[in-house]
Amino acid sequence: MTTNHQWLLAARPSGMITGDEFKWNEAPVPEPGPGQFVVRVVYVSLDPAMRGWMTDRRSYVPPVGIGEVMRAGGVGEVVASNHPGYAAGDLVTGTPGWQEYAVTDGSGMMPMRKLAPGTDLKTSMGVLGGTGLTAYFGVLDVGQPKPGETVVVSGAAGATGSVAGQIAKIQGCRVVGLAGSDEKCAWLTGELGFDAAINYKTANIARALHEACPKGIDVYFDNVGGEILNTVLAQINLRARLVICGGISGYNAVEPMPGPSNYMQLVVMRARMEGFLVSDYASRFGEAITAMSQWIAEGKLKSAETVVQGLENAPKAFRMLFEGGNTGKLLVQVGPEPR
């Protein structure tokens, strides 16, 4: 292999992603410079947050530059190294971007981290990857659910939401998920053990939440924002915690999305709404991976991935996130699994 296929960011999007924001590029497979190594990418991650990285506005990371490889989490194997910490054959996860080969010194938005030989790469990108870690710290550190409390999760069939709900369930909570199809809802209650699930596209959300949360809502783990967040605010309990993880309903909006007009319920209920970023918890990733691996081994935490084949399909697959096309973690397989 001498060609490195890449998707570059060609233009900043306006509204829904069309695919034209990206440019297919062929470059030589890179050689590692001093202190660098080259990763052959096996899977790249598609995450709603990536939509934000395409836009030039105040955020927690600078936007992807025009002409740069589209930033994305991913996993692969080291194929060449001039870095003392990495050797050919090592499995690594980090932020390689939408390309077949990434040259790196190990730094990045999520720095390159070695995985144990034999690691399940898909799980390492999902439950044990950035989205799973996001769920872990968002639920436990920000949401702080207590046994018997009611936890509502939006985007519940997505990569983060599906893990967030399962973790809340492990904490002994009543867990209610919102998702965009009856199939997803059936999966949440049938496979993942959610106590109830609401199809937000067909239900009267306020009424359905009242029925599914007869004791009110103590913790809300929000991936979507918009009208669902506002509806939840009207049903929170005293001292409720609203964990703001994402707001996918607004990510492709051209106009600013309306904010939650019911936010004054925070006063009525002495509640808080709090944002967080998983990267702040990097020093505790080991703790989370140990705990979640144990839950996986015990059958309490299930992994689910939707895998799209071929880097060339990444832009199309990216749209699936915003159109409800995936269940669990959405990955693009860029190259074969290492033998």
Add this chain to the structure above:
Amino acid sequence: MTTNHQWLLAARPSGMITGDEFKWNEAPVPEPGPGQFVVRVVYVSLDPAMRGWMTDRRSYVPPVGIGEVMRAGGVGEVVASNHPGYAAGDLVTGTPGWQEYAVTDGSGMMPMRKLAPGTDLKTSMGVLGGTGLTAYFGVLDVGQPKPGETVVVSGAAGATGSVAGQIAKIQGCRVVGLAGSDEKCAWLTGELGFDAAINYKTANIARALHEACPKGIDVYFDNVGGEILNTVLAQINLRARLVICGGISGYNAVEPMPGPSNYMQLVVMRARMEGFLVSDYASRFGEAITAMSQWIAEGKLKSAETVVQGLENAPKAFRMLFEGGNTGKLLVQVGPEPR
């Protein structure tokens, strides 16, 4: 005196208070029943929160019933008592309502609390009353400002905001207030020691905040909501705390006010927005009054009241709150100060 003049709630308001929501009533001065006492009211308090008590929707207290005396904080002297804890001549503060004489067993939204003989009644309603206590716990417990941080206060010339800003100043913060006239702004910086003040009616708020808060905003004490809250969100620092005390800009709105569309900045900045109610801190009022009395004695905390004469003017005075008519605590003097 044999007549007890009262303002009853006659109708639920829609939009801005007109005064027609209240009905002037004459009743006999009450006699205390067993376990009761009668308070001759000297001052009643006018607070933005009272607008919420007139509306029948989910809140932290039931609304005032139609035909009931309008609920309001106040201070007065006991004139007759069958209660072992209270004797004629005692000064008390609580929630007597808009009337000349209140009969009570001491319970109420704010239970009746005795004041030391010689207490300054106006200060007891302002800095050392509900609004001052609200500022104290909101700033210190919810906002938790650290020395050198920048604290922004909206409604800064009001009863709560003026105390909140002064307390933040005492904590060693840079304090910036928003108020609705140049006179109020001059008072904030000239009399109360605010570092800067912004006239939100004439300034470009975003630009003025940028200039007044060159290091960004760490704590926002919000009394107004609406567009100012949204503008502040775009300028918060990492781990900022937004203390939601009130949202006066929306209290008379017929349609739901827009929510803060920039709330996703809570994620970008890992910040939180939290509501609170002073009544939750009742067990710590003594601590707060001791601390604030000390600050008053040291000249670090100043009291300011706007006093309107005559209970008959209470509805008109109430509108002043929403029209920016008052500086500091707005009181109606119902009867003469005790000799």
